[in-house]
Amino acid sequence: MRPILLQGHERSLTQIKFNAEGDLLFSCSKDHVINVWFSHNGERLGTYDGHNGTVWTIDVDSQSKYLVSGSADNTLRLWAVSTGKCLFTWEFPTAVKRVAFSDDDEQVVCITEQRMGHQGAIRVFKINGDGDGTNQSEDPLYMFHPIGSKATVCAFSYTPNVIITGHESGKVALFDVSTGNEILNNERAHMDVVTDLQLSADASYFLTSSKDKTARLHDTKTLKVLKTFSTETPLNSAALSPNRPYVLLGGGQEAMQVTTTSLRQGKFETRFWHKVFEEEVGRVKGHFGPINTIAVHPAGTSYASGGEDGFVRVHHFDDTYFRAKPYGDMEIED
Amino acid sequence: MAIPNGSSTSHEDIDAEIDFSDIEEKYRVDFDDGFDSVIVVDDVPIIDQSKLDRLLQKIAKDFSRKGAPIKPEDIFVPWDDAADKSKGYVFIDLRTPDAAAFAVAAMHGHQFDSRRQFKVNRFMDIEHYANMDETYIEPQTEEYQPKEHLRAFLTDPQGRDQYVTYRGDDVDIHWHGKPSQCEIAYSKKGWTDLYVSWSPLGTYIATLFRQGVRLFGGPSWEPQQRFAHPLVKLIDFSPCEQYLVTWSHDPISVPPNLPQGPEYFSPEDEGNNIAVWDIKSGHLLRTFPTSTLDGEDPTAKKQMQWPALKWSADDKFTARVTAGQHISVYELPSMGLHNKKSLKIEGVVDFEWCPHGEKDRDEADKASAAGKTKKARENMLAYWTPEVANQPARVTLVNFPSRTVLRQKNLFNVTDCKLYWQNQGDFLCVKVDRHTKTKKSIFCNLEIFRVREKDYPVEVVELKDTVTDFSWEPKGERFAIVSSNDPNLGNPGPGITIKTDISFFQLDRAKNDFKLLHTLTSRTSNTIRWSPRGRHVVLATVGSSSKSELEFWDLDFGTEDRREGQVVKEEWGSGIQQLGSADHYGVTDVEWDPSGRYLATSASAWRHTLENGYAIWDFRGQEVEKHLLDRFKQFIWRPRPRTLLTKEQQRQIRRNLREYSRAFDEEDAAEESNVSAELIAHRKRLVDEWNAWRAHCKKDIAEEKRNRGQRINGEHHEEEKEEIEEWIDEVIEQIEEEVVE
DSSP: OOOEEEOOOSSOEEEEEEOSSSSEEEEEETTSOEEEEETTTOOEEEEEOOOOSOEEEEEEOTTSOEEEEEETTSEEEEEETTTOOEEEEEEOSSOEEEEEEOTTSSEEEEEEOOBTTBOOEEEEEEOOOSTTSOOOOSSOSEEEOOOSSOEEEEEEOSSTTEEEEEETTSOEEEEETTTTEEEEEETTSOSSOEEEEEEOTTSSEEEEEETTSEEEEEETTTOOEEEEEEOSSOEEEEEEETTTTEEEEEEOSOGGGGGGSOHHHHTOOEEEEETTTOOEEEEEOOOSSOEEEEEEOTTSSEEEEEETTSOEEEEEOOHHHHHOOTTOSOOOOO | OOHHHHHHHHHHHHHHHSOOHHHHHHTOOOOOOSOTTEEEEESOOOOBHHHHHHHHHHHHHHHHHTTOOOOGGGEEOOEETTTTEEOSEEEEEOSSHHHHHHHHHHHTTOBOSSSOBOEEEEHHHHHHHHTOOOOOOOOOOOOOOOOOOTTGGGGOTTOOEEEEEEETTEEEEEEESSGGGOEEEEEEETOOSSOEEEOTTSSOEEEEOSSOEEEEETTTTEEEEEEOOTTEEEEEEOTTSSEEEEEESSOOOOOTTOOOSTTSOOGGGTTOOEEEEETTTOOEEEEEOOOOOTTSOTTSOOOOOSSSSEEOTTSSEEEEEETTTEEEEEETTTTEEGGGSOEEOTTOOEEEEOOOOHHHHHHHHHHHHHTOOSOSOOEEEEEEEOOBTTBOEEEEEEEETTOOEEEEEEESSOSEEEEEEOTTSSEEEEEEEEEOTTSSSEEEEEEEEETTSTTOOEEEEEOSSEEEEEEEOTTSSEEEEEEEOOTTTTOOOTTOOOOEEEEEEEEETTTTEEEEEEEEEEEOOOEEEEOTTSSEEEEEOOSOSSOOEEEEEESSTTOSOTTTSOOOOSSTTTTOEEEEEEEOTTOOEEEEOTTSSEEEEEEOTTTOOSSOEEEEEETTSOEEEEEEOTTEEEEEEOOOOOOOSOHHHHHHHHHTHHHHHHHHHHHHHHHHHHHHHHHHHHHHHHHHHHHHHHHHHHHHHHHHHHHHHHHHTOSOOHHHHHHHHHHHHHHHHHHHHHHHO
């Protein structure tokens, strides 16, 4: 499983994403640039230039037509995936920390930071797919300010107008965006800030990672914790692997403490855990800084990790990975 | 604000409610009533006025002669006016309480003249005794409580070993056996303030507190004994667990309210650091000051030798060295200096007692069984002296208590010597360090005394390099050394890992000398750990920040059983084989379990804070278990006492090993299938639960989608609707199956 090293960023990675087919890989970083790569050979297809600050987050729609990105320059941008053109820019008073498309590609949710006297806000925009895409509405479809601990990550659930959020306090909640009401929450989902949230294919369960050194699997409907994966290092990202019953966890020592710790102690490895048995299956080394983000190919044939070291490593799984049955013959539903 | 007033009154209220009388009683200060310096001298001649002056002169003179100078004016003589004679006792004011105490000690029982002996008491004591309650109270006879068997852990049906771990404030005692048999035997928070320690035969566990040492034992870990040595830092057991030595950096002080008794310090012990205790009775036997050389700068901190007292293997003697002067041997249980004089040896630096081997014990048992008084073998000790004034350095073997010199060997150009006894007392190796001509580096010679043979022949093994570690194979005729010629040796720094060579030597029976078996070059290992049963050895790199290798070696690979048959080695050193290697990052301690089956390595938070925890390996280097635990401090296997089986029984077992091992193999196999069956069942259950939940989810989502589909696309074709309904039917069938299960 020799990885492909994508050396296109000058600063640490913030998020990487596969498109629905898995042939493209999008990556954004603190160096203000968004890159798109061919995932099978690591060739760079192009960049999306325009942001004037750290790009915190990206998401791509299911048709690979539009890309949205949120940045520390207080803007949310809509890009045409194929041309690299910026179609529309929304401006906010504070930085955008997280964006996500809805299932039907018609809506985008974004979280803006709580800073400089401005409240943290969650906004939902309607994406107008007619024409060339530049004709977008300035005003959000819905907007509300979640009360209490600020939201760090979010995603649409399978129910329309309901989003799942992860919070700084470790809380996980369901919000109705049309009213701004909290439908359900689990205050004790994590003990520390929730760093990543990724949904299963049908959005019926989701995986969160946290600085409390655990990753957890939750039921979208009840927000109950189904499984817990405890590691010995703060986690920055967690991804579900389709077709194989594994979850991928990545993290490491806090970036600010990296210089004072040895490579060995930093634990900058991608950990594979069995989703159902809650047992660690294996690790993949490579990064020499904490892993900030992990994404798995939608078909489950490869995965990519982006680190604080500025590299993206794309790993195509060997045949043995699919053939190996470390736990015997067991049919596990995805 | 009104708060201060309000709060102060409430405080007073609270104060008023609490009864402090018990605390006041406890901390009551004894008022100095000014009579501390007054003593009463009784049985003084009754005299009349004319002889008064002469009597006073005489008393003052007697006192002064004994070192308590007083003047006649200090003496008050009570006068019987009716008879115009003295009353036969006098009061003397000594000015200070200390002087009074001294005078009482010095003058009590003083022969004043042929008939009279002074009876001297403190004035305060008279009052004390007068007020004593004289009614006799029958002491309650304590009901007999049967004690638990202290070695009950040896009767474990599964034959497991125990170990103790100390992490944070938690002390846990674990059983260690097959994976399914590992469990915690006992666990207690804050069981110790400093560290824990097993006694050498595993009977007791000692924990250290500010107040002293406590011993626990038995299956329920009841307190067994305690030794009140405040601020104790170091402890050492005698080899047969009869005595305990404790050391505290702070000199012993005896506060006035300290209870009296054989278990407590008395004023004579004040200022000492080392205490020797009897474990069974809990009595204090003797205290010592930490030995410092006369004329040596006490502020110059020299590494203190610990154990400060070295015990002979049978607990009959203990000895300590006063560097450069003498070795003092004390007899037990009296703790008196043997023959009332030390072994005067000019320049003596260090000594070691000869350990007792199984042979010695068997002989001793035989001798005592036969009722013979002839001693099997005397205790033996070895010491060395450096070169002093035209006299060469010297290693000497002495018999004790007869004090006959058995063997002496002169050595030249010696820088340092270290004495290593083989654990059966068969061999003594003296590692002699010498400076090379340039005075920059050190090279080593090993002088090996064959103690069991006539005239104690000495073999010399000459080496070119510096030897940093030496270790005898337990019960064997082999030893291993770590040698190094690395230029960085001696100046340790961060990131410096010293390159070392490991060599094994073995006694060649034919030629009667020690020959090199094998050398492993360019290693980083600095620690040798022989299995307690010999044969297996682990080489470890300890205390390095970059290397942490463990190498597992077998020295008799391929030889069936070297003890049983007189196997002739076809080739010298052919049996050496590496069994495995492993890595435990940041390892600080390496220890074999008493059976020699497992090895424990630990990374203690006392040394560093990286990846603390412990791991247990089997003798081949396979990891059995590993735990990363922050704030992990200590790991110790519980030692086992000597086997009770006779030589014959042991031989019998070895002969029938096949049969025994078959039984164990069956047990293992059953165990394994049992475990895996359990695990598989558990996993099956997890998978079933998961799949059931997934099915449930899918149904939910499908339903929701359908509802939404209806709601959103209200005018769907009917055909399509029918299709969807069919699909739902299928799902419901699935659910029914689940219920049946």
